[in-house]
Amino acid sequence: MTGFPLVAVGIVAAQPPGRWLFGATGRGTARWTEDGAGLTYRGGAAFGWAVLPETFLRDGFVQARFKPIAGREDQAGGVVWRWRDADNYYVARANALEDNVVAYKVVAGRRTALAPVGTPAGTYGVKTKVAGGAWHTLRADFAGTEPGADIAPKVAAALRADGVDLGGKKPRRVTREDVARADHIVAFGCDLGVPVPAGVRVDQWADVPAVSDGLPAARAAIHAHLEGLLEEWRRP
Secondary structure, three states: OEEOOEOOEEEEEOOOOOOOEEEEEEEEOOOEEEEOOEEEEOOOEEEEEEEEOOOOOOOEEEEEEEEEEEOOOOOEEEEEEEEEEOOEEEEEEEEOOOOEEEEEEEEOOEEEEEOOOOOOOOOOOEEOOOOOOOOEEEEEEEOOOOOOOOOOHHHHHHHHHOOOOOOOOOOOOOOHHHHHHOOEEEEOOOOOOOOOOOOOEEEEOOOOOOHHHOHHHHHHHHHHHHHHHHHHHHOO
């Protein structure tokens, strides 16, 4: 789904009118007004958003033209993509108080900054001038994560140590057929890239670190989640 969030008092130019779903992530109640093809956000929530719930894009781009007007904590605007619900989506925003553009992944209501491509892990956005009271355009291009040609050797070795032999299997994209056959889906470090049918449970293990940040820590987090899941399944 696509949409445009504002996290301080400001105006966004958007099309078409009358089809927006408004809400917030975290505390507070977002205060939005709609005037023709424009939206105005007047604060009230930690992170307010507006999305077009009837639109689904697997790959493509979203773009918003916005003007930050006021705000003590933030004066910002941006775009949302891969929106599943109020607590799970991607967002990029430009902040006039910080003079930067930052992309985030929101999972289970927790926001994590994504390092820009080509920068070291932990890099917080891109520094650039974002003037308050002026119009800006922000665009985010996105495409489903392309699987690697092979499973990382360290990961394959760790799985073999746990008694799981992949037997030459290769990574592949998740398909609509995969999720349609599933009752319970677990994901960490990735977006499914396909819509999930109603009634299918999806768990996002947001605390599992990237393998590139340390395989032992990732294994420990996955093992802890699996133990909890097995315990849940054992209950009558």
